[in-house]
Amino acid sequence: MADGKKNIVVIGGGIIGCTSAYFLTRHPSYDPSKHTITLLEATKIAGGASGKAGGLLALWAYPSSLVPLSYKLHKQLADEHGGEERWGYRAVHCGQVDCIGRHLEDKKPSVEGKEDRATDGLANGDGRPDGTGNVSLQKRSKEAMGRLRAAGVPADLDWVSADSLRMYDEMGDPSTTAQVHPFQFTTAMAELAREKGADIRVGAAVKSINYSFGGDAVDGVSYEDKETGKQETIPATDIVIAAGPWSQKVYPPAPISALRAHSVTIRPSRPVSAYALFTQIKLPSNFGRTNEVNKGKGARSFKASRGEQIVTPEIYARPKNEVYACGEGDHMIPLPKNSDLVEVDESRCQDIVDYVSSISDELREGEVTAKQACYLPNVNASGSGGPLIGHTGVKGLILASGHTCWGIQNGPGTGKLVSEFVFDGEAKSAKIKGLDPRMVL
Numbered sequence: 001m002a003d004g005k006k007n008i009v010v011i012g013g014g015i016i017g018c019t020s021a022y023f024l025t026r027h028p029s030y031d032p033s034k035h036t037i038t039l040l041e042a043t044k045i046a047g048g049a050s051g052k053a054g055g056l057l058a059l060w061a062y063p064s065s066l067v068p069l070s071y072k073l074h075k076q077l078a079d080e081h082g083g084e085e086r087w088g089y090r091a092v093h094c095g096q097v098d099c100i101g102r103h104l105e106d107k108k109p110s111v112e113g114k115e116d117r118a119t120d121g122l123a124n125g126d127g128r129p130d131g132t133g134n135v136s137l138q139k140r141s142k143e144a145m146g147r148l149r150a151a152g153v154p155a156d157l158d159w160v161s162a163d164s165l166r167m168y169d170e171m172g173d174p175s176t177t178a179q180v181h182p183f184q185f186t187t188a189m190a191e192l193a194r195e196k197g198a199d200i201r202v203g204a205a206v207k208s209i210n211y212s213f214g215g216d217a218v219d220g221v222s223y224e225d226k227e228t229g230k231q232e233t234i235p236a237t238d239i240v241i242a243a244g245p246w247s248q249k250v251y252p253p254a255p256i257s258a259l260r261a262h263s264v265t266i267r268p269s270r271p272v273s274a275y276a277l278f279t280q281i282k283l284p285s286n287f288g289r290t291n292e293v294n295k296g297k298g299a300r301s302f303k304a305s306r307g308e309q310i311v312t313p314e315i316y317a318r319p320k321n322e323v324y325a326c327g328e329g330d331h332m333i334p335l336p337k338n339s340d341l342v343e344v345d346e347s348r349c350q351d352i353v354d355y356v357s358s359i360s361d362e363l364r365e366g367e368v369t370a371k372q373a374c375y376l377p378n379v380n381a382s383g384s385g386g387p388l389i390g391h392t393g394v395k396g397l398i399l400a401s402g403h404t405c406w407g408i409q410n411g412p413g414t415g416k417l418v419s420e421f422v423f424d425g426e427a428k429s430a431k432i433k434g435l436d437p438r439m440v441l
């Protein structure tokens with residue numbers, strides 16, 4: 001526009017939309033007297049994957065064109081806004097572990113007031129009750145310690161049972177790996193954007209993007225106001241599509257697909273050290289809670305007998321005595337209309353709890369605090385591993401989506417680059433030609 005006025009509309013209040021709004025309000029060219037920034041979120045800020053992800057940040061993530069910028073910005077944001085306290089930013093260790101899972105026994109005292117004895121040959125040096133109800137305080141026997149050292153296991157990774165751990169392979173250390181609490185981070189970004197003038201509208205479901213005559217430039221956005229049920233249209237010179245797995249619904253050419261994944265949070269029985277673990281757990285035959293253990297409310301049906309299986313949950317220790325764990329993705333239920341309609345399969349969540357319980361007493365004896373599911377946005381186009389960030393070819397229409405399993409790590413970098421596409425016309429802080437949406441649109 002000749003007068004330099006801009007009406008910028010961001011579609012989606014996940015991490016990508018919220019960091020975009022944040023960096024738009026911090027861009028040197030942003031002038032509230034000339035520019036409006038409106039974020040439209042259909043359901044709830046961080047109601048999708050951005051509120052239910054693990055929150056691992058890593059210099060060894062991908063794509064390499066974006067990761068270093070975003071990793072650095074995470075640190076800067078944490079320093080500037082007290083992220084350590086506000087959204088749990090901290091450096092962590094990260095490793096791949098090979099484990100042997102153990103059967104889950106009933107830990108409740110029996111009628112005589114005695115603890116049930118472990119039946120799978122566990123040594124008492126592992127913090128388990130002995131036959132008298134005594135719990136050894138010396139967590140690990142000398143013999144076990146020697147074996148763990150030989151397997152490369154760090155001494156402070158003491159919340160995975162010594163009898164389960166077979167190997168530890170370091171993937172990252174606190175100089176290359178960090179974490180945030182994704183829900184706290186995303187909502188803080190929205191709040192900080194609001195403080196500098198962004199208009200954050202929740203309950204605003206975008207129905208259509210309106211184009212000027214001929215369709216070569218954007219003109220406005222129509223959305224349904226959930227509260228009034230009314231259709232509203234706002235003018236737009238610049239539109240940022242940050243609707244994650246829903247991006248194709250608002251912009252059909254976007255090659256973004258959705259993958260559901262379940263996760264849980266657990267308050268462990270005691271605080272655990274700061275590790276993110278990519279596990280490989282070999283479960284024994286007929287693994288699962290028995291009817292006896294699980295009778296009563298919430299009981300699950302008796303598990304059919306089955307052989308050994310290998311499962312691979314990811315486990316992230318978090319500050320404030322929380323542990324997050326997630327499982328593999330599934331295509332069983334297609335993406336629903338809204339983030340609050342996502343179906344949670346209780347048994348898949350319980351499986352994750354059981355898997356991680358099989359290698360850790362602290363988790364088995366902990367309290368499950370959330371069972372949840374969400375959809376992560378994948379790029380469904382050959383030649384791109386995602387994400388797609390930049391101009392679409394329609395004037396004023398910018399895509400920022402398809403962040404796969406690294407959207408938390410890559411959120412700030414994406415937001416910064418979006419602000420540059422809007423105000424500078426091009427990416428300045430990183431060379432991201434390889435992420436250009438026009439390659440696949």
Ligand SMILES: Cc1cc2nc3c(=O)[nH]c(=O)nc-3n(C[C@H](O)[C@H](O)[C@H](O)COP(=O)(O)OP(=O)(O)OC[C@H]3O[C@@H](n4cnc5c(N)ncnc54)[C@H](O)[C@@H]3O)c2cc1C
Pocket residue numbers: 011012013014015016017040041042043044045046047048049050051052053054055056057204205206207242243244245246247249250260261262263326327338339374375376377400401402403404405406407408409410
């Ligand atoms: C189990 C799991 C673990 C993960 N762990 C990590 C991790 O450790 N580290 C990491 O970096 N990444 C992780 N990720 C990936 C990360 O969660 C995603 O890449 C990221 O959250 C995607 O953010 P987004 O903003 O693009 O999408 P979303 O979070 O899905 O946000 C999109 C938003 O758009 C809104 N919306 C949709 N349609 C409309 C519409 N028509 N109008 C208005 N609003 C609309 C939705 O309501 C939603 O709030 C994980 C993902 C999963 C599933």
Ligand SMILES: *[C@@H]1O[C@H](CO)[C@@H](O)[C@H](O)[C@H]1NC(C)=O
Pocket residue numbers: 132133134
């Ligand atoms: C627990 O161990 C202590 C010290 O070994 C012993 O004195 C005590 O009797 C034990 N408690 C029980 C209930 O056996």
Ligand SMILES: *[C@@H]1O[C@H](CO)[C@@H](O)[C@H](O)[C@H]1NC(C)=O
Pocket residue numbers: 208209210220222233
């Ligand atoms: C925007 O597009 C929708 C759907 O095509 C249409 O119903 C609406 O009237 C348009 N609004 C404006 C202001 O052009």
Ligand SMILES: *[C@@H]1O[C@H](CO)[C@@H](O)[C@H](O)[C@H]1NC(C)=O
Pocket residue numbers: 256257258380
């Ligand atoms: C990916 O795209 C192809 C065609 O473009 C489509 O047939 C397929 O269903 C898509 N896959 C997913 C998971 O959306």
